[in-house]
Structure formats: C-alpha cells, structure tokens
Amino acid sequence: MAKVIQQTTAAYAAQAAISFAIALGSMVVGVAYLPVGGWVRAFLGVGLLYVVTATFTLAKVVRDRQEVGQMVSRVDQARLDKLLTEHDPFKVEGV
Numbered sequence: 064m065a066k067v068i069q070q071t072t073a074a075y076a077a078q079a080a081i082s083f084a085i086a087l088g089s090m091v092v093g094v095a096y097l098p099v100g101g102w103v104r105a106f107l108g109v110g111l112l113y114v115v116t117a118t119f120t121l122a123k124v125v126r127d128r129q130e131v132g133q134m135v136s137r138v139d140q141a142r143l144d145k146l147l148t149e150h151d152p153f154k155v156e157g158v
Contacts, residue, residue, distance in 0.1 A: 087115065 094107045 087111075 090111055091108075094104055094111060097104060097107070
C-alpha cells in the first residue's frame with residue numbers, strides 16, 4: 064500500500080505567514096488609531112490577543128486529532144497486514 068505524504072510547499076507556508084502578519088498588523092493599527100478612549104482601545108487589544116491565542120490553540124487541537132487519527136489508521140493497517148500474511152487459504156484444518 065502506497066503511503067500518501069502530505070506536505071505543504073514553502074510558498075504556501077510563506078503565504079499563510081504573510082497573510083497572518085498582515086491581518087494581525089492591520090488590526091493592531093486599526094485598534095491603535097480608533098477614535099475612542101484608552102480603556103476601549105485596551106479592551107479591544109486584549110480581545111484581539113485572546114482571539115489570536117485561541118486560534119493557535121484550536122489549530123493545535125485540530126492537528127493533534129488528525130495525527131491521532133493517522134496513528135490509529137496505521138495501527139489498524141498493521142493489524143490487517145499481519146492477519147493477511149498469516150492467513151493460508153489452502154490450509155485444511157484437521158487433516
């Protein structure tokens with residue numbers, strides 16, 4: 064059975080990092096120049112940091128679950144391979 068290895072390209076990783084940096088930077092600039100008081104600006108800044116950290120946590124949970132699913136699939140595949148190699152279709156019991 065051929066294994067499919069999923070890899071992201073360097074261009075895709077760079078695009079994701081640049082996109083994140085632009086989004087975060089524009090939000091920080093937007094909050095900084097918002098015509099409101101310091102407390103509102105601080106609240107929005109803390110909210111932005113909370114959303115960013117929650118996003119990283121969610122991405123890690125999704126990745127971890129995917130890795131566990133791949134590991135279970137590999138174990139199941141190994142068990143099936145072992146059963147198939149040990150099975151002899153021409154063996155007759157009791158003869």
